[in-house]
Amino acid sequence: MPTTLAVKDDPTDVKTLMAEIGRKAKAAAAVLATAPTDIKNRALEAAAAAVRARVSDILAANEQDMAEARARGLSAAMTDRLLLTPERIEGIATGIEAVAALPDPVGRELAAWTRPNGLKIARVAVPLGVIGIIYESRPNVTADAGVLCLKAGNAAILRGGSESAHSSRAIHACLVDGLKDAGLPEAAIQIIPTQDRAAVGELLTMVGTVDIIVPRGGRGLIERVQNEAKMPVMAHLDGICHVYVDKAADPDKAVNIAVNAKMRRTGICGAMETLLIDQAAADRLLPRILDALIAKGCEIRGDEVVQALDARVRPASPEDWDTEYLDAILSVRTVDGVDGAIAHIETHGSHHTDSIVTEDEAAANAFLTRVDSAIVMLNASTQFADGGEFGMGAEIGISTGKLHARGPVGVDQLTSYKYVVRGDGQTRP
């Protein structure tokens, strides 16, 4: 194995280690900020080639992680997230190439105008600087996050979960190969070489070095990061997504969207957790929806109206309206039209993704305008809440905060801007 995989498993001084990582990241960020597009893309393409060339290294590293996971008795869901196969590794390589193919977000002229005094003002996209990414078991985040940061001219400091440490390091080695091939600083994408939790504590307080933190994982991780980080955090804590079926819904669309939003994949943040049904149409529209969901293996927890419509429905408790199941369970509630749906979402939602099914343009506009979520949808499955599905190429996560980026965070959202003012001697009166 190459020396870049060397791991200090027990650094005596995490603080010193992290300070050195931060120093290198800042120096790399200064180089990346003005790196030409073709050099960045060369690094990405070479990294993709390295991933393909090192498939057996990556598989061997992943087998170490898998063996440890089995020994520790991790759940099937956890080990599946951890597992790499030749197909998944090829997916990582093509994912890197897809980011290479994206337009360079740095240097974009976001706006430009000329003042009456002749000053030419342009707002130009620049990198954010140094981005810290803390993630859990999926080793592919190592590549996804690293290459998105690189494309946007940012230095990345990655901290993967201990379960996927060997896999992540093997993938990281490929990214370093790419950086070297392009003549870019190796420290452009660093991975923290220790699983000591104190390293995360350090990372979250490196103000002036780390510009932003992106946590990816479960609620426990996000909460810890949001509480401890001294710098801005881009994240979402919950994805309590709603589909509201209006009385003017097309019945077929309602069934298809409900089943897809809940059951396509139950474990993603864009999965529907609560179905709201217009009380004016519950008896007409809901039975087919419930049949289809139950046929797919979904457990339904409903209010009294919903229970009365189908004997298989269990009673919902008040906690159900605030629960992100991430499982084949759905809470279903009747509401008083679009106003009732909006009120429920305002009280119980998580400002992630909410969808209305209706053919009534007025109801649609009320919902799309008044629901205060990162993504609002009309007649579409909430499972489309994804940067790739949005055509943004790839995403580092979804933000439910309102500052800077909201919704899917892709390469464009990993930039800031500066004002470039060109004069010919103007002074202010």
Next chain:
Amino acid sequence: MPTTLAVKDDPTDVKTLMAEIGRKAKAAAAVLATAPTDIKNRALEAAAAAVRARVSDILAANEQDMAEARARGLSAAMTDRLLLTPERIEGIATGIEAVAALPDPVGRELAAWTRPNGLKIARVAVPLGVIGIIYESRPNVTADAGVLCLKAGNAAILRGGSESAHSSRAIHACLVDGLKDAGLPEAAIQIIPTQDRAAVGELLTMVGTVDIIVPRGGRGLIERVQNEAKMPVMAHLDGICHVYVDKAADPDKAVNIAVNAKMRRTGICGAMETLLIDQAAADRLLPRILDALIAKGCEIRGDEVVQALDARVRPASPEDWDTEYLDAILSVRTVDGVDGAIAHIETHGSHHTDSIVTEDEAAANAFLTRVDSAIVMLNASTQFADGGEFGMGAEIGISTGKLHARGPVGVDQLTSYKYVVRGDGQTRP
């Protein structure tokens, strides 16, 4: 005086008071978020009319503040900031009208595209929510900040300095008149009715209620807010602005820009604090610049080369390169060309505004690309660092952070966005 001016000067329970203010602000923000443009503008125009109608009330309130300031022996600079005259009050009214005349930033379609599956995706500007503004002596900030927040559909919670409390309340009463006239919630613009410092502490921890804090004032205020606030802060701590005079500078432009950047107004954040001169041209370009500055009453503190050029130059200490004088004092240093200038700014600057004077396009591009400041300029005075001068209509302040807004913060920067996705039944494969 109307009841809206009633002040609880010693609330027994600041926590309860602030929670109530927060609750009202959130309720108002929900109304403002969908308020039509003409209603918001009507409130602004009515507020401007109220300012004109109540000139004598405002002057009387201001006289109370001025009398207290004189009794407390405040400096002439402080009392001048505090003073309102009929002309300054007319300026407040026309300022409000100028904001009414700006395009509504809410609802702007920032981007829109259609996916191959037919989903129509739009990124649409929405308000941020509730904005807390903490400011010091200038009472006009009450109007500036309140109306900018309103125009962008945000609820504002204002906390002015104790010195200007009476003036600020009188101006605030006019804004409330405008809100009432337009049928908007009075709580859309609230002013904290106590000078208890604990109220600020509360405001800075009202996460989930206050979306962002904008502090305006001296370094002490900004530092306290940046340290204590649990929500994002838009601000700049320092304005250590540089002008770099390159060897390829036009001598006349260099003199005019240096004098204007330093001496037009010395107390603003965009004032030049350090002049960097290319060592290849110091003896040719610097004497005229120093003459002109000294003739205007500026004290010069220079390095040894600068001292050797003019006997009136005092020696600069290492601290000078890191000092924001906000006074008629300038530090002057020779550097090794544009690279030396960039290195100095990277080490000593505050990422606010920096300008290069040169006729050499390569030097200009190097400076404009590599200097990592909110505003970079070519052949223009740093005193143009202002939202009004940028054509943004008005600004609530200048941000040197890289997240969300950088540079002047105008109405557009007081918005977030959401994604609106319109489908006709799409489900995700």
